[in-house]
Amino acid sequence: MLELYGTRLASRLLLGSARYPSPAVLAEAVRASGSEVVTVSLRRESAGERAGQGFWSFIRELNVRVLPNTAGCHTAKEAVTTAHMAREVFGTTWIKLEVIGEEDTLQPDVFGLTEAARVLAGEGFQVFPYTTEDLVVAERLLEAGCRVLMPWGAPIGSGRGLNNLFGLAALRAHFPEVPLIIDAGLGVPSHAAQALELGFDAVLINTAVAQAGDPVEMARAFAQAVAAGHAGRLAGPIAARDMASPSTPVIGTAFRG
Amino acid sequence: MRILVNGAWRETGSPQLAAALAELGYGGAVVTTAVNGEFVAAGARERTPLADGDRVEVLAPMQGG
Numbered sequence: 659m660l661e662l663y664g665t666r667l668a669s670r671l672l673l674g675s676a677r678y679p680s681p682a683v684l685a686e687a688v689r690a691s692g693s694e695v696v697t698v699s700l701r702r703e704s705a706g707e708r709a710g711q712g713f714w715s716f717i718r719e720l721n722v723r724v725l726p727n728t729a730g731c732h733t734a735k736e737a738v739t740t741a742h743m744a745r746e747v748f749g750t751t752w753i754k755l756e757v758i759g760e761e762d763t764l765q766p767d768v769f770g771l772t773e774a775a776r777v778l779a780g781e782g783f784q785v786f787p788y789t790t791e792d793l794v795v796a797e798r799l800l801e802a803g804c805r806v807l808m809p810w811g812a813p814i815g816s817g818r819g820l821n822n823l824f825g826l827a828a829l830r831a832h833f834p835e836v837p838l839i840i841d842a843g844l845g846v847p848s849h850a851a852q853a854l855e856l857g858f859d860a861v862l863i864n865t866a867v868a869q870a871g872d873p874v875e876m877a878r879a880f881a882q883a884v885a886a887g888h889a890g891r892l893a894g895p896i897a898a899r900d901m902a903s904p905s906t907p908v909i910g911t912a913f914r915g
Numbered sequence: 916m917r918i919l920v921n922g923a924w925r926e927t928g929s930p931q932l933a934a935a936l937a938e939l940g941y942g943g944a945v946v947t948t949a950v951n952g953e954f955v956a957a958g959a960r961e962r963t964p965l966a967d968g969d970r971v972e973v974l975a976p977m978q979g980g
Contacts, residue, residue: 674980684978699979700947702921702972705940710975714945717976727979735952742954743947743974814980842980864980 660859662806662837663752663784665723667694670854671884672725672839673877674864681716683873688720691877696722697754697862699729700744714747725786727754732767734774741778753778754808754841756788763813764842768795772802779803788841791825793832800836807836808862811853812843815865819849820856830857847876847883854887855895916967933960936973946973 660667673693678684688696698717703710717724726744731737734757741753757774759767766788772795775785779802787799791809799807809829812818820826821843830838840853841862850861863880870876917924920939929935932948932955948955949972955963965971 674978676978676980678978697979699977700974701977703941703944703946703975704921705944705973708944708975710977711945713978714976729979739949739952739954743949743972746954746956747945747947747974747976862980 660837662695662786667860668692669694669881669884670860670888671850671881672697672860672862673867674862675717676864677868678873681713684868685716685720686874687867687877688722690874690881691863691867692881693877694722695725696720697725697727697864698748699727700740700747723752724748724750725752725754726750727788728756728774730758731756732758732770734770734777737770737774738777741774741783745783751782752784752786754786754788764815765813766790766810768792768798771795772798775799775804776802786839791822791829793829796829796833796836800833805836806839807833808839808841810842811840811849811861814842816843817845817866818843819845820852823856826853826858827856847879850880851883851887851890854884855890857891860884916965918965918968919970921971921973927965930964931961932963932965932971935965935971936960939973941973944975946975948973 660670669692671691671693672695673691674697726748728737728740731740737757757767757770759765771787775787778785785804786806786808787804788808796807812821837859839860840858845866853861867873867876927935929938951970
């Protein structure tokens with residue numbers, strides 16, 4: 659079972675709540691995915707529209723654990739303040755910590771990320787840092803008090819899958835005991851299966867499901883891929899090799915000698 | 916005085932945050948607040964004074980990835 663900060667989860671698929679065609683489709687996709695953790699965010703509330711009020715009632719009815727993010731923050735200071743605000747309104751000490759460093763790739767600012775992680779972990783937050791596959795940064799985040807890491811597969815919303823297989827495999831090998839969740843950039847279910855086969859503990863999907871032609875079916879497909887990838891990992895994949903190795907026994911082959 | 920609420924200038928006669936939120940129409944809403952970049956907990960709004968030019972953020976739950 660997946661365990662994140664002491665919480666045991668049956669599903670290894672975490673789902674984002676943004677960019678769905680409608681709240682009803684989001685609710686159905688969450689159900690189809692089997693996800694027990696759904697990411698949420700904070701935005702400026704208009705006194706007239708009060709859009710956030712309805713969304714919050716709606717999310718609570720889904721009976722899932724929420725993982726608030728600090729999306730849109732560009733400095734450690736902004737991210738820390740946003741985390742304080744999220745803790746109050748969502749009633750959880752879980753925080754998906756994002757400090758964005760570059761607009762085209764939405765690449766994390768790993769310096770601001772580490773700084774904010776240290777502050778928040780010190781205040782009792784359970785920090786889920788959105789990071790890269792960099793080993794040194796990962797080490798710093800663990801030193802800062804993070805007990806889960808969320809490396810990117812590819813830039814957010816790009817659907818490109820696991821861009822740096824070598825780096826991600828190195829990260830997995832380097833921190834065998836740390837829950838690692840691939841966050842961002844996955845496009846199709848096979849990407850998720852690949853992540854689990856590589857030994858990652860879970861994946862977080864948003865755009866690939868929300869923007870699919872049929873988000874509910876895609877949520878179901880990702881759930882199957884995650885389960886298959888995890889089962890494959892546990893079953894012990896064979897090592898890749900450069901040359902063929904006959905699968906049919908060669909002893910007693912006809913017409914030889 | 917004028918305060919900047921969610922990026923827009925607003926007139927308020929309220930000397931503290933809780934009263935200003937009510938005056939601006941946020942009464943009863945599930946929101947979380949910051950003044951000049953610092954988080955202000957719900958329980959501290961009544962004792963948080965406002966001054967001309969203060970930047971107030973009023974945030975609420977929203978979809979996120």
